[in-house]
Amino acid sequence: MRRFLSSITRCVGAFALTTSLVLTGAGAPFPSVAEARERSNLPVVRDAEIETLIADYARPLLKAAGLSRSGIETVLVNSNDFNAFVLGRRIFVNTGAVAFTETPNQLIGIIAHEIGHLKGGHQQRLRDRLEGAKVMAIAATLLGAGVAIGGSVAGASGAAGAGAGIISGGGAAAQRSILNYMQGEESIADRSAISFLAKTGQSGRGLVETFQTLERGSIFSGSRGRNYLSSHPAPRDRVTAVEEAARRLTPYDRTDPPALAERHALARAKIAAYAGGMSDVRRLFVKDPRGIGALYGDAIATFLAGETASALRKMDGLIAARPNNPWFHEMRGEILLEAGRGKEAAASFAKAAKLDRSNSGLLKAEIGQALVVAGNGADMKQAIELIQAGLQSDPINTAAYRYLAMAYARLGDVGRAELATAEGHWNAGSLTDAKVFAARAQGKLQPGSPAWRRAQDILKVKSR
Template sequence: MERLCQLVKTGFKSLWRKSLVAGLIAVSVSATALQPAHAQRNLPIVRDAEIEALLNDYVVPLLKVAGIRRNRVDVVLVNAKSFNAFVSGTKIFVNLGAIVDSDTPNELIGVLAHEIGHLAGGHQDRLRQQLDRAQTIAVVSSILGAATVIAAASQRNGAGARAGAGIAMGGTELAQRGLFAYQRTEELAADRAAVDYLNATKQSSKGILKTFERFHKDLSLVRDRINPYRLSHPLPRERIAALEILAQQSPYFNKQDASSLQVRHDKARAKILAYTYGPNAAENAFSNAKGSVAHQYGQAISTFLYRNPRNAIPMIDKLIRSSPNNAYYHEIKGEIMLQAQDAKGAVKAFSDAVRIDGARSPTMMVGLGHALVLSGSEEDLRRAVGELEVAISLDPANSNAHRHLAMAYGRLGDTGSADLATAEAQFYAGQYKSAKQFAARAKRAFPKNAPQWLRADDILRFKNPKS
């Protein structure tokens, strides 16, 4: 009996977790140039210096009023077209689709303020406690139900067996509903916190209301078939009702974004559209604003990606002449030059980008390192090693940086360092088996307990995650 109850307990725990995850997935559906980054399973992360800098400018004032240190939070871009953002640990994940679908900076800032509300409120830690509580309810119900089934079966009582199954499934349903009710409360709390942060930073709450209106319209065809008790988020109309009066009372409700910020926001949207939505997406999106900076930017990027990269050079040069100290224009020119197989031109463009960039973006340094590797002279290869080592010190998990560093060391004849850099690249790309193979080779090339030997040993000792 004890063994059977343990099996039932384990089975229902697994079933409960699967059913809960299915519920969470069901409700979440509603809600460089763009270089692919290290793999996080099923989460396609991208890196882009320009868009990361823009989002950094969005979140810094909000984090300050929320009492959160900026150096404790990272904003991560996710290559997904759905309008969604979420927090995990100390990271705020933002889908590219959320940026594209936000017509104004204020709409996206409202979403970021909501996610910061979750961080400041400690909602993740409390959610884990609620998960444990809900799981306990489900497991106890499953054991009671199983005991009833066993007793009924021994007496050949079909009705009793069905009742026992009902107890087990009913407990799971009760646990799920309780958890979702708790999450809905936390979502409303994060909404309220977002309005407070926006007021404290003298920004409008109109954008977050517009986002909820968008969600409300998206649900128009299925609204009548939704069970509100099986949602982890309140219905959009409920969220609007809870915030509308409060938001409209703010003296900043009708305040508009600065025109310079709107231009940066539109350029980020144009870049994402060009890279991820197809050859004409950026130009079509800004067809009513032909000649605007965003339209020109999107057209230049689309031309180099999908047409003739050499035809994109005069387009980006025109933008550089209009704003010679824009590091991101020089960065894109470097990408264009690489595509046009002009490594020397790419080195010049990326060098200008790194020199101008005040944020010391490791993504730009990686671009320069890549161009220097392709340029091929021994002097350029040694410079590439220097640039890439600095980039890695700022962003250790950048698999592209390690990959280009491996190429540089390989061409310089330093096979041990090349193997170690390859192991690092594979490790941060989630290719652990291959990483261990290269680490084993690298380990043999260095003296025991040397820094390189120790790092190779760390990779070899790493235990692959089960899931």
């Protein structure tokens, strides 16, 4: 996986995300390849539970910013670094930022700050200001992220080569000017964040706490948080200004609703379990080792350690305590699937989907995916319907295309299986592979049929 942006990551990190591909023809049949490519440059991780939580944090703030109708979405990036940034119409939040914020309000403050950048159009203004590889290189050096220039941005290898030479000669005056400019935007984003928090009746304390923690550097072992710090220098006067405004304008002592605090703890537990297993979970919940977050992390870490029977028992205990938590049922389904009990897994996913008020397409597709694993031929039609329903609402789901292809193959429909594989590659941002499979699909599909035309759409896309 290309991990380009995980090393440059900053608020206004769009310098190098150009795409080398353009669509021809009337319109994109799927999410645009530029969109898929943008995601594929990042280690994006899909998880309905955490995505829903972050979307719930962002929604009222976007409304307060007057941006709720702008189609802005939040994306989760799989990186232990503490970071969040905006790119295009998306707010990217690292798993590390979720794991290292102790309260919802701390992460909400960071998201409010990012929305401040969106509202201010900072990213676009910075891009207008910066020109070409030269400034890219300067900015990368500035951010202590020189590696990014050497990183593989598809289609930008020329720029990367030029950048490498310029870094050594980089103009100090230009660097200072850009740094000053960016720090100005940081203050504006801070002020906007406080106003969004005030409008939504939320405390600005979390933002202050996060800045203070970053400044102390105490929770970050090694380099964690370094990238965020390099783009978000938090000198004393900045923190002081944010704290002053937060105390004056927001309900400073208001705490998070307990239900939200619990969701935050559960999200942190899941991230800790996947990132570092049982030891990370224990470390994270050292103050509350019998709390629900610790128990959830423990169950997931047990599952990941391959002890499915024990993990199932632990999940059943959690479900008894919180029968209406959709994500507990989803995790139970994951464990059952791993244990080869596909039918039961499908039932757990179905229960989760029923309880999930966010109507997650990922969950819907999972029901079908479990049926593909479990079922005999008779289940494949239903599996296909379920996966397609999930993809309808959430097409950026590469796993789902793999299962869709398997289901078609089981039915002996090789043409549609190849087409599903082509669409999977398309959504992963890999146009070359998408074309290979689209061509294979066309050879087997009825010419002129809707499926054949879908394959044709992919084949018509031109590389620049």
